[in-house]
Amino acid sequence: MIVDRDGRMHSEGTAWLQYLSDSGRSPHTAREYGRRVAWYLSWCAQTMDWRKATLSHIALWRRTVAAAPVVKTNGKPGTRSASTVRLWIVAVRSFYEWADAHELLGTDLLSRMTQLKYFAPGTPAGGEFGVTRRVLADSLRCAAEGDCPPQWITDAGARSNLADLALPLRDRFLVDLLTTTGIRVGEALSLFLADVHFGGGSRQLRCPHLDPHFHVRVGNPVQNGARAKGRPRTLFVHRDVVESYIDYVLERRDVLAAASVRDSSPHVFVNLYSEPRWLGRAMTYNSVKRLMDRCSRDIGYDLTGPHMVRHIVSA
Ligand SMILES: [Zn+2]
Numbered sequence: 001m002i003v004d005r006d007g008r009m010h011s012e013g014t015a016w017l018q019y020l021s022d023s024g025r026s027p028h029t030a031r032e033y034g035r036r037v038a039w040y041l042s043w044c045a046q047t048m049d050w051r052k053a054t055l056s057h058i059a060l061w062r063r064t065v066a067a068a069p070v071v072k073t074n075g076k077p078g079t080r081s082a083s084t085v086r087l088w089i090v091a092v093r094s095f096y097e098w099a100d101a102h103e104l105l106g107t108d109l110l111s112r113m114t115q116l117k118y119f120a121p122g123t124p125a126g127g128e129f130g131v132t133r134r135v136l137a138d139s140l141r142c143a144a145e146g147d148c149p150p151q152w153i154t155d156a157g158a159r160s161n162l163a164d165l166a167l168p169l170r171d172r173f174l175v176d177l178l179t180t181t182g183i184r185v186g187e188a189l190s191l192f193l194a195d196v197h198f199g200g201g202s203r204q205l206r207c208p209h210l211d212p213h214f215h216v217r218v219g220n221p222v223q224n225g226a227r228a229k230g231r232p233r234t235l236f237v238h239r240d241v242v243e244s245y246i247d248y249v250l251e252r253r254d255v256l257a258a259a260s261v262r263d264s265s266p267h268v269f270v271n272l273y274s275e276p277r278w279l280g281r282a283m284t285y286n287s288v289k290r291l292m293d294r295c296s297r298d299i300g301y302d303l304t305g306p307h308m309v310r311h312i313v314s315a
Helices: 011-022 027-045 055-067 082-101 156-164 169-181 185-189 239-258 285-299 305-314
Strands: 114-119 131-136 213-216 233-236
Touching: 011 027, 011 082, 027 055, 027 082, 055 082, 156 285, 169 185, 169 239, 169 285, 185 285
Parallel strands: none
Antiparallel strands: 114 131, 213 233
């Protein structure tokens, strides 16, 4: 539950938390969202009614979160990273989505929190043809956000170069998935389309988790000799990874259709950029190795093969 400074229960905040829990969010997500929104509501309570918040209020709050001193996990004082600050905004947005659905808002704040943005062809986000996506409004984004992909390589320059590297859509999704979730290459190559619940689980899927996620399984009947050596687990993904996946799925459909290849592989990662006879078949470890070698060369930083990616991730 969410409680105000005087110990009174915040009824809407508490109802929203109950909704998160009832709708099958992971307890971790509900706790983190609750903590962030509780702070936001206390901050609002000092100055205004949260139902009447405008975009500039939220932008001001974002600056407050970004500037507030925190003790980092290494025990040193610092401030939150751009990607962490973004999570705080995502939690508040989730709260306002719920409030809007319950007609509690006096403003059109929710629609203003996002905007349509066009990503040009040839850019990493735009792919070959360019895409339009709904993203957080500029005033809610951190200036440095584009330079702060997940910290899976210690070298900030290499990290930024890898994020900006123009890659075919399948390779972009593969790199995004490996770098943001820390799964092993063998686990990615063993991943089946049926394990990917980026639209959330459902009764038919026999899966209660509503946030975008996927399941690492060890017993999939793979067609590429890959092995998931880790333990089975469920991993939640960032919205950007979901978008990267959608781009890839569309690309896969188009490429295989253009080559008159029936898309019958259960694997997530299949050959799209190879000789016609290999098209649509499960990608192999060697293809990922070649991709990582190519990325290493292009960004001038040795990713030392797919096996190392895992070790970099866990750093
Ligand atoms: Zn699931």
